[in-house]
């Protein structure tokens with residue numbers, strides 16, 4: 552990007568910042584913690600709308616109106632900063648995430664099954680809890696046959712307290728039946744078929760294809776990737792769902808970066824760009840990130856306006 556474009560982007564952003572500061576004085580935005588992984592849909596939408604305005608977009612969705620060359624301003628520098636901040640790889644997801652829960656010595660078919668089960672358990676669940684449940688399941692015997700032979704109540708005890716554990720017992724049992732019936736106990740070989748399993752959506756399917764089959768079919772977008780992408784302005788327009796964000800990211804991001812994007816951003820979202828009270832003051836992207844600039848301008852002394860709100864709420 553040449554100097555004129557950088558200045559133009561900066562000017563547009565400054566205008567937006569002033570507007571947002573005025574709006575902030577009128578309206579106190581209340582942030583609601585949806586779960587450990589994400590902000591409430593309403594707050595994400597507010598963030599997304601603000602960022603998209605600074606990018607010159609409107610409405611929802613990614614990609615472009617026939618303009619296939621759009622890419623976020625200075626995204627390479629932003630990415631480099633993300634990689635620097637994540638160099639230690641010491642977030643919970645790095646040691647206890649769904650990718651760390653399988654029996655590395657298992658035969659490929661069993662390994663793939665364990666990938667699928669760990670991803671099913673990880674939805675709406677902290678990594679520590681997923682890891683503990685997977686450890687218990689592996690000790691119990693983690694194959695379709697062993698789970699089908701396990702009473703529902705016992706399976707529930709093994710995976711408790713993962714999020715929606717009762718529903719997941721049902722999903723896992725049904726999935727095991729389908730895998731036995733249609734795939735000889737293996738997991739489906741395509742995203743489309745994977746998404747037909749109960750409780751499996753695009754995020755799980757793409758991660759399963761990548762980790763289980765070694766095929767890169769798409770970016771695994773969860774609430775962390777969704778939230779951070781919108782805060783950074785990495786979608787041309789605001790996106791309302793992780794699936795919209797996936798399409799918006801894939802529209803411009805080079806494919807060789809897709810595989811690491813989930814782990815990179817999830818860990819960053821656990822440690823720095825958290826759902827409520829992101830630590831913008833200590834973020835290397837604070838001068839490049841539209842959301843971070845807004846937050847710091849609105850509350851320059853505290854580094855993050857919502858940090859102080861959270862503290863007050865905890866007292």
Ligand code: SF4
Nearest residue numbers: 824831834837840843
């Ligand atoms: S500046 Fe703040 S909102 Fe932007 S990426 Fe960094 S922590 Fe997240």
